[in-house]
Amino acid sequence: MLKNHSLTLDQSITQRKGNIVSNMGGEKVMLSIENGKYYNLGEVGGDIWDTIENPVTITELVDTLMAKYEIDKETCLSHVLSFIEMLKDEELIKFK
Secondary structure (H helix, E strand, C coil), X not given: CECCECCCCCCEEEECCCEEEEEECCEEEEEECCCCCEEEEXXXXXXXXXXXXXXXXXXXXXXXXXXXCCCCHHHHHHHHHHHHHHHXXXXXXXXX
16 A cells, blocks of 8 residues: 555556656656656656556556566565655656
8 A cells, every 4th residue: 555545456547747758878757847856767667657658557567567577576566656656746647
Protein backbone atom coordinates (compact mmCIF):
# COMPACT_ATOMS: atom_id res chain seq x y z
CA MET A 1 0.00 0.00 0.00
CA LEU A 2 1.07 3.54 -0.63
CA LYS A 3 1.23 5.81 2.37
CA ASN A 4 -1.53 8.41 2.51
CA HIS A 5 -3.43 6.71 -0.31
CA SER A 6 -5.42 3.52 -0.24
CA LEU A 7 -4.18 2.21 -3.58
CA THR A 8 -4.76 -1.41 -4.39
CA LEU A 9 -2.62 -3.40 -6.78
CA ASP A 10 -5.54 -3.66 -9.21
CA GLN A 11 -6.24 0.09 -9.26
CA SER A 12 -5.12 1.89 -12.42
CA ILE A 13 -2.74 4.81 -12.63
CA THR A 14 -1.84 6.99 -15.58
CA GLN A 15 0.26 10.03 -16.41
CA ARG A 16 -1.07 13.53 -15.92
CA LYS A 17 -0.70 15.48 -19.14
CA GLY A 18 1.31 18.67 -19.47
CA ASN A 19 4.88 17.43 -19.17
CA ILE A 20 7.74 17.75 -21.62
CA VAL A 21 9.59 14.42 -21.74
CA SER A 22 12.80 13.60 -23.58
CA ASN A 23 15.42 10.87 -23.75
CA MET A 24 18.87 12.00 -22.72
CA GLY A 25 21.78 9.58 -22.75
CA GLY A 26 19.56 6.52 -22.25
CA GLU A 27 17.59 8.10 -19.40
CA LYS A 28 14.25 9.86 -19.48
CA VAL A 29 14.08 13.45 -18.28
CA MET A 30 10.93 15.46 -17.77
CA LEU A 31 9.89 19.05 -17.16
CA SER A 32 6.54 19.59 -15.49
CA ILE A 33 4.93 22.65 -17.04
CA GLU A 34 2.47 22.83 -14.14
CA ASN A 35 4.97 22.95 -11.27
CA GLY A 36 8.07 24.11 -13.16
CA LYS A 37 10.21 21.25 -11.85
CA TYR A 38 12.71 19.12 -13.72
CA TYR A 39 12.93 15.35 -13.08
CA ASN A 40 15.50 12.76 -14.10
CA LEU A 41 13.41 9.60 -14.20
CA GLY A 42 16.37 7.40 -15.13
CA GLU A 43 16.12 4.34 -17.33
CA VAL A 44 13.72 2.25 -15.24
CA GLY A 45 11.68 5.28 -14.19
CA GLY A 46 11.44 6.14 -17.88
CA ASP A 47 10.12 2.66 -18.60
CA ILE A 48 7.55 3.11 -15.84
CA TRP A 49 6.56 6.52 -17.23
CA ASP A 50 6.16 5.09 -20.74
CA THR A 51 4.09 2.17 -19.43
CA ILE A 52 1.65 4.45 -17.59
CA GLU A 53 0.98 6.58 -20.68
CA ASN A 54 -2.34 4.73 -20.71
CA PRO A 55 -4.08 3.49 -17.56
CA VAL A 56 -2.37 0.41 -16.11
CA THR A 57 -2.67 -1.42 -12.81
CA ILE A 58 0.25 -1.74 -10.42
CA THR A 59 0.17 -5.51 -11.00
CA GLU A 60 0.42 -5.04 -14.78
CA LEU A 61 3.22 -2.53 -14.33
CA VAL A 62 5.21 -4.90 -12.09
CA ASP A 63 4.65 -7.78 -14.52
CA THR A 64 5.88 -5.63 -17.42
CA LEU A 65 9.05 -4.64 -15.57
CA MET A 66 9.73 -8.21 -14.38
CA ALA A 67 9.55 -9.37 -18.01
CA LYS A 68 12.11 -6.75 -19.04
CA TYR A 69 14.51 -6.84 -16.09
CA GLU A 70 15.87 -9.71 -14.02
CA ILE A 71 14.25 -8.85 -10.71
CA ASP A 72 12.13 -10.72 -8.21
CA LYS A 73 8.52 -9.68 -7.67
CA GLU A 74 8.92 -8.45 -4.08
CA THR A 75 11.86 -6.18 -4.93
CA CYS A 76 10.18 -4.92 -8.09
CA LEU A 77 6.94 -4.14 -6.26
CA SER A 78 8.81 -2.30 -3.51
CA HIS A 79 10.68 -0.11 -6.01
CA VAL A 80 7.57 0.50 -8.12
CA LEU A 81 5.53 1.58 -5.10
CA SER A 82 8.30 3.92 -3.98
CA PHE A 83 8.51 5.49 -7.45
CA ILE A 84 4.72 5.81 -7.70
CA GLU A 85 4.70 7.52 -4.30
CA MET A 86 7.16 10.11 -5.62
CA LEU A 87 5.06 10.64 -8.76
CA LYS A 88 1.93 10.99 -6.60
CA ASP A 89 3.62 13.48 -4.25
CA GLU A 90 4.68 15.57 -7.26
CA GLU A 91 1.14 15.31 -8.74
CA LEU A 92 2.47 13.77 -11.96
CA ILE A 93 0.02 10.86 -12.03
CA LYS A 94 -3.67 10.33 -11.53
CA PHE A 95 -5.55 7.35 -10.17
CA LYS A 96 -8.42 5.67 -11.98
